[in-house]
Amino acid sequence: xxxxxxxxxxxxxxxxxxxxxxxxxxxxxxxxxxxxxxxxxxxxxxxxxxxxxxxxxxxxxxxxxxxxxxxxxxxxxxxxxxxxxxxxxxxxxxxxxxxxxxxxxxxxxxxxxxxxxxxxxxxxxxxxxxxxxx
Amino acid sequence: xxxxxxxxxxxxxxxxxxxxxxxxxxxxxxxxxxxxxxxxxxxxxxxxxxxxxxxxxxxxxxxxxxxxxxxxxxxxxxxxxxxxxxxxxxxxxxxxxxxxxxxxxxxxxxxxxxxxxxxxxxxxxxxxxxxxxxxxxxxxxxxxxxxxxxxxxxxxxxxxxxxxxxxxxxxxxxxxxxxxxxxxxxxxxxxxxxxxxxxxxxxxxxxxxxxxxxxxxxxxxxxxxxxxxxxxxxxxxxxxxxxxxxxxxxxxxxxxxxx
Numbered sequence: 001x002x003x004x005x006x007x008x009x010x011x012x013x014x015x016x017x018x019x020x021x022x023x024x025x026x027x028x029x030x031x032x033x034x035x036x037x038x039x040x041x042x043x044x045x046x047x048x049x050x051x052x053x054x055x056x057x058x059x060x061x062x063x064x065x066x067x068x069x070x071x072x073x074x075x076x077x078x079x080x081x082x083x084x085x086x087x088x089x090x091x092x093x094x095x096x097x098x099x100x101x102x103x104x105x106x107x108x109x110x111x112x113x114x115x116x117x118x119x120x121x122x123x124x125x126x127x128x129x130x131x132x133x134x
Numbered sequence: 135x136x137x138x139x140x141x142x143x144x145x146x147x148x149x150x151x152x153x154x155x156x157x158x159x160x161x162x163x164x165x166x167x168x169x170x171x172x173x174x175x176x177x178x179x180x181x182x183x184x185x186x187x188x189x190x191x192x193x194x195x196x197x198x199x200x201x202x203x204x205x206x207x208x209x210x211x212x213x214x215x216x217x218x219x220x221x222x223x224x225x226x227x228x229x230x231x232x233x234x235x236x237x238x239x240x241x242x243x244x245x246x247x248x249x250x251x252x253x254x255x256x257x258x259x260x261x262x263x264x265x266x267x268x269x270x271x272x273x274x275x276x277x278x279x280x281x282x283x284x285x286x287x288x289x290x291x292x293x294x295x296x297x298x299x300x301x302x303x304x305x306x307x308x309x310x311x312x313x314x315x316x317x318x319x320x321x322x323x324x325x326x327x328x329x330x331x332x333x334x335x336x337x338x339x340x341x342x343x344x345x346x347x348x349x350x351x352x353x354x355x356x357x358x359x360x361x362x363x364x365x366x367x368x369x370x371x372x373x374x375x376x377x378x379x380x381x382x383x384x385x386x387x388x389x390x391x392x393x
Contacts, residue, residue, distance in 0.1 A: 045312075045315065045383075045384040045387045045388055046384075047381070047384055047388075050308070050377065050380055050381060050384055053301075053304055053305070053308065053377060054374065054377040054378075054381070056301060056304075057301055057370060057373050057374050057377060058374060060294075060297065060298060060301060060370055061367070061370045061371065061374065063294065063297075064294055064363070064366060064367050064370060065367075119174060119175050119176030119179060120174055120175075120176060121174060121175060122171070122172045122173065122174055123173050123174060123175060123178070125171065125210055125213050125214045125217060125278070126275060126278060126279075128173045128178065128206065128210040128213075129207075129210055129271045129272075129274055129275040129278070130271075130275055131175075131178045132178070132203060132206055132207050132210065132267070132268065132271040133268050133271040133272040133275060134268060
């Protein structure tokens with residue numbers, strides 16, 4: 001009979017200790033800075049993620065820079081007078097292709113494209129139109 | 135912890151490389167279409183060769199020169215049509231939300247008008263002589279410089295702007311989460327440097343958002359492509375500055391955490 005009481009007493013003591021330990025654990029965790037920020041908030045200081053997002057922006061900046069390499073020289077008011085070589089570069093950049101007139105661009109501005117262009121070099125639309133205009 | 139960081143960095147790098155590959159692949163896609171337009175200086179020189187051919191009678195010379203000119207002008211205009219179509223495909227495949235769809239529709243309509251213009255000039259070509267073919271070439275060249283060049287620039291600006299919106303959404307989420315983390319840390323242990331760094335990030339982000347909206351307005355109002363592009367570039371520069379400040383915030387938070 002005494003053994004049963006002893007066992008129950010030990011069980012009660014054990015449960016009390018376990019419960020106290022559990023609450024201490026909970027309290028300690030709730031004051032831990034790392035836990036309090038939480039997994040979602042902790043993620044915001046992840047350097048790898050930040051780096052990837054910043055790289056994506058840098059890549060877009062580079063795309064914006066190559067979009068119109070000659071755009072500053074073909075402002076709206078000057079567009080009509082834009083040379084075919086300039087137009088070709090702009091369109092080539094817009095289409096993502098290498099301008100085929102880059103080697104002869106300076107000569108192409110005054111109708112002298114044929115003097116330097118190779119007979120097998122593909123002309124841009126505007127270069128061809130200019131040469132077919134006269 | 136170091137292994138987890140390394141794994142995280144490696145995964146991010148792989149994802150970034152995959153993204154870059156996709157984007158570059160997308161940009162490079164029209165190359166094949168553009169390459170099919172292949173009028174050369176040698177083709178144009180055929181006209182001079184006909185003009186200088188002493189064995190031809192005057193009538194033969196005119197007939198052959200006219201045929202050559204018509205063929206070349208026609209091919210050139212069809213090449214320009216293909217170019218307009220490439221712009222249309224790129225623009226149509228761009229995903230935009232809300233009222234930006236209206237602007238996208240307007241630009242697509244303008245590109246459709248460009249295609250109609252080329253068709254009209256091709257139709258004219260069938261009934262003209264040598265001087266008429268020269269006039270058509272002049273008219274198309276002038277129209278491209280005055281109308282198609284600004285249109286194509288606006289289309290490219292719009293596509294660029296549309297691509298930026300996902301970057302702005304990501305940055306907005308990042309700013310909100312970082313703000314919550316900074317508020318919590320400031321509540322427990324005030325840190326002037328941390329608050330200043332976050333305020334700088336917020337200021338840059340506000341500028342970026344404002345410039346992004348101005349760029350959208352410039353595109354919608356049909357301002358010059360230069361103005362739109364300048365605003366787009368400025369918004370990206372401000373967004374980049376935002377992330378530079380967020381790196382500082384990240385470092386300061388990391389240093390404040392128990393190791």
